[in-house]
Amino acid sequence: MSFLKISSPAAARRLFLERSGAVLSGAAVALLAGREALAAKSGDSKAGDARILNTALAAELEAVAAYQVGAESNLLQKPALDLALQFQGHHKAHADLLEKTIRKLGGKPASAKAKYSFPVETLKNQLDVLRFAAGLEQGAVSAYLGAVPLFATRDLSKAAASILGDEAMHWAVLRQVIGENPVPAAFVS
Amino acid sequence: MIEAVALAAALAAGDPLRGKEIYARCLACHALAYDRVGPRHCGLLGRRAGSVPGFAYSSAMKKSGIVWSKKTLDRFLADPTHTVPGTAMTYAGVADAQERADLIAFLAAADQSKDCSARH
Numbered sequence: 001m002s003f004l005k006i007s008s009p010a011a012a013r014r015l016f017l018e019r020s021g022a023v024l025s026g027a028a029v030a031l032l033a034g035r036e037a038l039a040a041k042s043g044d045s046k047a048g049d050a051r052i053l054n055t056a057l058a059a060e061l062e063a064v065a066a067y068q069v070g071a072e073s074n075l076l077q078k079p080a081l082d083l084a085l086q087f088q089g090h091h092k093a094h095a096d097l098l099e100k101t102i103r104k105l106g107g108k109p110a111s112a113k114a115k116y117s118f119p120v121e122t123l124k125n126q127l128d129v130l131r132f133a134a135g136l137e138q139g140a141v142s143a144y145l146g147a148v149p150l151f152a153t154r155d156l157s158k159a160a161a162s163i164l165g166d167e168a169m170h171w172a173v174l175r176q177v178i179g180e181n182p183v184p185a186a187f188v189s
Numbered sequence: 190m191i192e193a194v195a196l197a198a199a200l201a202a203g204d205p206l207r208g209k210e211i212y213a214r215c216l217a218c219h220a221l222a223y224d225r226v227g228p229r230h231c232g233l234l235g236r237r238a239g240s241v242p243g244f245a246y247s248s249a250m251k252k253s254g255i256v257w258s259k260k261t262l263d264r265f266l267a268d269p270t271h272t273v274p275g276t277a278m279t280y281a282g283v284a285d286a287q288e289r290a291d292l293i294a295f296l297a298a299a300d301q302s303k304d305c306s307a308r309h
Contacts, residue, residue, distance in 0.1 A: 055218070055279045116225075136217065138213050139216030139217030140217045142215075142216075143217035143280065146279075147279055150279055
């Protein structure tokens, strides 16, 4: 069943959480383990960490929207469509966890924009859509890599690294699908 | 001495082709021609920080007083959160000076490209 075919957002969310429990648990465990550490941090540290998470949340919400555009473009055929929806689900899970953590830190989570800008005029076929998605995932890997050393709370670095790993897998799979070397280097930057 | 001069020249020039590869790191949040999580990069050099109309900047960036030049970009990209405390660009930075020079060279070249021409 496609997430796009579920009429109720609540039902979609339930289904998604049921199906992605294993994925969600890795990052969630990191945060739950850090609950006391979060509470112990100073106000400035919490505010700084919440700011980092909010930037990540905004990017995750945009990624969810980007995959939605791809899914609704009629340019993706199965199994690429299923892959895109699965990855979109992961980004929803990341966003959900980031939102909860920002609230835990006393911050105000970013909301999804009413409208996003995407270069839809350049997306003419499935390869274009998947290549665009791969670029976003590559950027996401770099963004999380750049965020990991900034957290005052190390458990948040761990959670961010967990998300980074997931998005690196998205990037590798998308590269494989579009015919590029899935793992082009020993390091990401 | 000669090596130092050559290195300084390379840093000053930057390589836009290498910079394009480095720009892939920015694509989680930025695009050249349109605003995303971060503001568009077309027209960046010479622009006052926090001044793209309609983009929701952090108050820290709006108040930074920075005008983007090769020099100010180099400093910011090296360590964004310490250069502008409170910036929403919560990214550790590009530590390598040559990579920053290449990235800035790409941004300067991209501003002359067709991707950006419609924005001028």
